[in-house]
Amino acid sequence: MTVDWVYLLEITLSGIGAGALMAVTGVAFVLIYRVTRVVNLAIGETLMLGAYAFFGMTSILGWPVLVAVPLVIAGGVLFGAGLERTIIRPMLGQSPVSVFMVTIGIGSIIVGVVQLIWGIAPHRLIPIVSEKPVFLGPAYVSSKSIVSFTIAAAVIAFFLLVLRFWRGSLHLKATASDAGAAYSCGINVPRVYLLSWAVASAIACAAGILIGMVGGISPEMGVFGLSVLCVVIMGGLDSILGTLVVALLVGLIDAFAGSFLGGEFKQISTFTLLLLMLWVRPHGLFGTAEIDRL
Amino acid sequence: MTPAAKMNLAKATATHIGRELLYRRLLWGVSAVLFVAAPFLFSQYWLYWVCLIAINVVSATGLNILWGYTGLASLGHAAFMAVGAYSVALLDKHLGWSFLVTIPLGGFFAAAIGLLVAIPSLRVRGLYLAIATIAASVILQFIFSNWDAVTNGMKGLIVQPAQFAGVQLDQPRLLYWVIVPTTIVMVKMASNLFRTRVGRAFIAIRDRDISAELIGIPLFKYKLLSFGLSSFYAGVAGALWAYFFRVVTPESFPIETSIFFLAVLIVGGIGTIGGGIIGAAFMTLVPELLRIGLTALGPWMANSATIIPSVRIIVFGVLIVGFLRLEPQGLMELFGRLRRSFLKARVS
């Protein structure tokens, strides 16, 4: 049997590309969890909101890309901050499951609004990057994928470095583990909470643009958030490195499963892996084990 | 207190208790009459909604047992309903058994699958458990969609109408007699359970599981029991659903259904039997009320009918967020407060 190396290489590259997008989205999850101890399932829908906002600005209103992108990101910041202030902050102290359910509710609202405004049919984003194919060796890769991968990698690297080397990341950790104590040490806890949600939402919106660029947009895009949540949990809810490693792994596994078993097996492999991981090591590969319950 | 005053208080209390008892007996009487008379009084349209509400009440009660009373958040409830529905469809297709057998069997199969899912999932708790149940639900959906040989894949299965004494039960007016009594029995059983030892143990696990352990309650075993019972309820609800709609496909119980039942309990009042009933009634009727409202806006709004699904999703989300934020104990608590302030006003 001759092995089609080129085919395998293309699957691998596709997997890495998908993984990078999952990792970027995962950063949003991790950021919110790390600081406010909330699992925000609405990140998937926030991502969709960003993609659709970009679509609205560029395809419908005809604004240039260089205007739309910063606007979408700014919108993401405002959206995240607004959510945190009006809904999440007042629920501080309630059980994590309750807050999780609230984010599910928020996600539903976003889906409905998107459907209302833009309808239920899928769309393509205007081409930001030329459609010329790029060849890495003998393997074909679209320039879209390369660009999205590069941007995703840059964002991930940025956050990895920032959280590793920035003094302020200690403040984030302190806020997460004991907000009261952090407050009394002079850390402006409300501001930290607000910032984390704002930044995370902005990242999600940006990721939405990237994903929309690669695969088009539809009101079903938010489901991607569920897969990413699985990835984040497997990597460790509070670890960006874990998210990155697992995202790449899962991207590869999904790509190979999809190619060799059939497209419908892509998603299922992620969930099966999650169940296995929860069984063996609930706090994920790189996460800190919670002694008290979540 | 003077003896005379004491006597008066005793008399007043006795009258009050007597009145309470009379009031309750009256309520039972009226309910019983209504229950028997309804299929003869109301149209198929209303009976359709009564049946659908009843089915949702069974399912919601099951989720309440697991989440409201035992404190185990599960987002995979729809998948267990699907197991019940598919069991009925398959038993009907291959064996042609009566609904009297297939409905309980649907419950048992769902309970079995529920235990299978629970055993690994219960190794984690809280939020992780909820996510594990989502994953399990997705996997089950996958099996339903792709195990073509058994489930007929995306095309789904058709269910022949339930039969009793030669009569085909193919309309709401007739299915009423299967669905509503089943619902009443299932709800009564749940209500019974929480007056007894095992039910109390569930609540103890929810409130403070370490103390529960120290009292002598083996946690894992009881959590499994709760999961199994809850899945049984979901399976029975799914079985009733199958006989009601007579078609079972992988799209019949999507993850949105699990979110629907989440909303039912959040809106109705989690942890109370009444909450499951009120929540189910309310949330089942909301889409229909929306439809009526939006269609009525037809003359003024061009595409009012097409936006119904989107508005429905938004309303669900708003209800979930709104109630969790403002009234986490649901309508039961709201009504309770209203009733208390009403009574206070009457006394003063």
Added chain:
Amino acid sequence: MMIETQGQHSSQSILQIEGLCLRFGGIEALRKVSFSVAPGSITALIGPNGAGKTSLFNCISGLYKPFSGDILFEGSSIACVPPPDRAKLGLARSFQNIALFRGMTVLENIKLGRHAHMKSTMLDGLIYRGRAKREEEALSAEIDETIIDILHIRHVRDETVASLPYGLQKRVEIARAMAMKPKILLLDEPVAGMSREEREDIASLILELREKWRVTVLMVEHDMGLVMDISDHVVVLSFGRMIAEGRPEEIQQNPEVITAYLGSNAAGQLASLQSGERRS
């Protein structure tokens, strides 16, 4: 009405701690603690804060796994017995910070204490008429007659626990422990935060439990008056080590004990007791 209990008098110690060591990472919470509790006795476990008293209780309950050493209950080791089964054997416990089930009423909380000794299954519960109903009604009657009045909680019998003041909650907790048909009752600071009257009530209750119910009591306490008044035996812990044990009067005179307490409130209490002032 016969008070159901499993208490018994025997010469064998009911609870024996042997060389118990407990570690949290690098911290040694308990260092080779050994003592025994005589059946039917009231033993007080005292010591300054952080001495390891609650940790010791947690080991006995099964919440912590000791690093080494053994715990013997009625002669057999319970080191490998999981917590729910220890309850069945007759080990009941109350907590410092109240561990009641907030969503339930007082009566329901107390009924839960009897859980391990009840028989009705989930199926019985779903049907209710029959075994479950009989069991419930018999239990309610028994609790009403034996436990509720002893603890003066009749007036809150059907109230939700969350709405009760601290003192009452503590009593409900003791009531629940009593429903467990205990052979030994582990009380963690039973009178903390109570008024003088309430303290005396609890003191006489503990004595009554020992007399009528034949229950052994092991209690962690800071209130030296209570300790001196009702305990037969005192064990003193300091920094995870047992530094003295014996009759209350002996412990009072023990120089090591006084040193361990120097500077704390209790030292003053001990000193004043030593000089002959008696608490009324």
